[in-house]
Amino acid sequence: MADSNRDKVVYFVRHGQSEDNVAPVFQSPHSPLSAVGRQQAERIAERVSHLSFDALLASPYQRAKETADTIGKITGKASEFVALVTERVKPTSINGKPYTDAKAQRTWRAWEHSLYTPGMRVEDGENYDDLITRAEKALALLTDRAEPSIVVVTHGYFLRTIVARVILGEALSGDTFKHFHTVACMENTGLTVLRYQVGVAEGPCWRLWIYNDH
Numbered sequence: 001m002a003d004s005n006r007d008k009v010v011y012f013v014r015h016g017q018s019e020d021n022v023a024p025v026f027q028s029p030h031s032p033l034s035a036v037g038r039q040q041a042e043r044i045a046e047r048v049s050h051l052s053f054d055a056l057l058a059s060p061y062q063r064a065k066e067t068a069d070t071i072g073k074i075t076g077k078a079s080e081f082v083a084l085v086t087e088r089v090k091p092t093s094i095n096g097k098p099y100t101d102a103k104a105q106r107t108w109r110a111w112e113h114s115l116y117t118p119g120m121r122v123e124d125g126e127n128y129d130d131l132i133t134r135a136e137k138a139l140a141l142l143t144d145r146a147e148p149s150i151v152v153v154t155h156g157y158f159l160r161t162i163v164a165r166v167i168l169g170e171a172l173s174g175d176t177f178k179h180f181h182t183v184a185c186m187e188n189t190g191l192t193v194l195r196y197q198v199g200v201a202e203g204p205c206w207r208l209w210i211y212n213d214h
Contacts (some may be wrong), residue, residue, distance in 0.1 A: 001047070001211075005198055008148045011051060013071070014156050016040035018063035020096075021188070026104060028096040029061045033167070037063065037188065039206055041070040044189040049074045054147035058084045059154050067189070068153040077151075084138045087155035088115065088131060091123035116178040135165045139206060143196055156186040166194060166206045182189040187214040 015036030020027035048071050056077040058068035064086075068079040091111055097104035107122065114120040114127040121127045126134075128189060139162065142150060164180040165172060186192075191214035198204045 005204070007198055008145070008147060008150070008196045010142050010194045010196070011048070011053065011149075012159050012194065013048070013067065013151065014159060014186055014188055014190050014192075015059070015061075015064040015067040015153060016044070017188045021063075024099045025088060025136075026094045026097050026099070026108060027087075032062050033066045038070070039068070041067045041139040042187040044191070045071040045074045047115055047191070048151060051149070051151070053077070053149040053151050055080065055145065055150045057082045057085065057150060057152045059083075059165070061086055061155070064153045064155060071151065071153065075188045080152075082138075082141070084134060084141060085152055085154040085158065088157045088176075089124075091125040093123060109155070116174040118174055124138075128177065131161050132165065132172065132177075134158075135161045138162060139165065142163045143206075156188075157181070159192060160184050160186060162194075163192065163208060163211065166208055186212050190214040 002095065016033045017040060018027065018031040018037055019034045021030035022034060027116060056072055056079050058064050058079045058081055060081040060083060065081065072079050092108055094104040094107050099105065111122040111125045114122045115131065116128055118128050160181055164177055168176055191210065192212055193210035194206050195209045196204065196206050
């Protein structure tokens with residue numbers, strides 16, 4: 001049941017380090033956690049176990065799924081996988097390709113430009129318009145969830161996109177989006193907190209409460 005007239009808190013967790021995070025390749029959705037990533041997942045799971053929360057949502061990408069499952073084991077919460085909170089979708093042609101692949105590099109550079117250029121698209125990768133729309137849909141989903149406290153395991157770039165949408169609001173543009181991603185960094189298993197507050201003078205809105213607590 002939708003409940004957009006109630007205060008709520010969402011704890012966002014970036015997944016643990018994946019094998020592709022430290023390999024010289026363009027990361028694949030199927031990349032599992034590295035040994036370091038599994039240790040990070042255990043540490044964030046212990047931290048999250050001290051929170052009171054009602055639902056555990058996660059990206060279905062392997063690295064996020066493993067992180068969420070580790071949290072679920074210690075908290076007793078079952079993971080609910082939500083495609084809306086996956087990482088930015090790269091062109092399929094470059095997934096898993098080494099950085100030394102010249103064609104993949106050209107595609108990557110063109111695709112990165114599309115992330116800050118409204119209307120531009122490269123192959124089947126997401127672009128600026130797709131990402132902003134998906135961030136808005138993710139926020140709407142969280143607004144409408146009945147649970148007052150939710151943990152969401154997601155990805156660095158997409159989480160920064162959500163934060164940028166909340167902070168910049170109508171001032172968000174290709175240029176401001178690019179600048180935000182340039183200056184806002186995020187650690188694996190960093191904890192970011194947004195609160196949806198109803199009783200504020202500006203009207204109900206999301207507010208950034210904590211960023212990348214690591």
